[in-house]
Amino acid sequence: MWLVDSGATQHMTSSNKYMRNYKTMAPVDVHLADDGVVQAVGTGDIVMSMKTPRGMKKGVLTNVWHIPKLSRNLFSVGRFTKDVGPVTFESDGCFADSKGLKWQLGAREGKGLFKLCMAPMMPDEANAANAIVKKSYGVGIDMTSVKQWELCDGCALGKQTRVSYMKSSPNRAKHVLEVVHSDVCGPMQTPTFGGKRYFVTFIDDKSHFCVVYLLRNKSEVAAKFAEFVAFAETQTGKRVQTLRSDNGGIEGMEGYRFDIGC
Structure with missing residues (x-):
């Protein structure tokens, strides 16, 4: 200083x-x-x-x-x-x-x-x-005149910037329900009035349509996924093909292709 x-x-x-x-x-x-x-x-x-x-x-x-x-x-x-x-x-x-x-x-x-x-x-x-x-x-x-100085490695590294994000992913889904992203969050420190401390999201990769369910326990994820599938397939006439998740609460969701850790 x-x-x-x-x-x-x-x-x-x-x-x-x-x-x-x-x-x-x-x-x-x-x-x-x-x-x-x-x-x-x-x-x-x-x-x-x-x-x-x-x-x-x-x-x-x-x-x-x-x-x-x-x-x-x-x-x-x-x-x-x-x-x-x-x-x-x-x-x-x-x-x-x-x-x-x-x-x-x-x-x-x-x-x-x-x-x-x-x-x-x-x-x-x-x-x-x-x-x-x-x-x-x-x-x-x-x-x-000020003479040219040698490059300082630390300064050069400190001024580096990351590559810009792509405006759009080349691997996005081409149809609704082709890929659905899911994530589970909780437990929250403060529960809702109904005693729910978790929530799970399901987001369609093509349309970005999102559905959020509140949960009392993480074990309810499979049941909410089934509820989402019934709702989404009825509304669109399409079938859910791939669920992309971080492996949180996928037990009981057999019959679907999973992309884990994405």
Whole structure:
């Protein structure tokens, strides 16, 4: 987590894993608000993503100090004001104003603390920084070109998306009652007024017509299936050919083809 700090003279972080252009430096003492002293051992740039009125933008915090013993990452208001523009503090957060664009930098965390509303980006995402430079979206940005980074395996896996579902299945039934789907649910924590704690559904694959029966016991499924078959076959003049179920309560339904586990 990053905190917005109006007293810090530099952006500071305890980890250098998000940094690019990292350089070690001779240790420099940094005096903290609690009178403690820690040492900065390096500097680098961190690509950040931020939400603005124009959507998500990216910027680069330059010359961020690496201080391994720092307990919290600090965003320097003074450094940001010098590099980009003024920061105003209000009751619900702090806000930046640059080139007529105002956006929230931090949200009130409590006890006078403001949590930075930006997130550091993993190395492969920093490749977009060249475009940021050209469009002047940078936060304290170094105007030199950003070099291509190697692909981060974790980021690549995290950005993968599943294949879209098919709009329709190629194996759908061609006639009513050719395939009937069934499922049993229960026991429910709260019974109906009639004391029923289960229900079973029968859905025709072709028409999507659905019938639901309430049950006192799971053992009633076979009887309700027989009731459904009599009703459906009378209404359609067709025969039930296949029952597709997860194997719940099919005892006593002999004489039908079952697709189990579908």
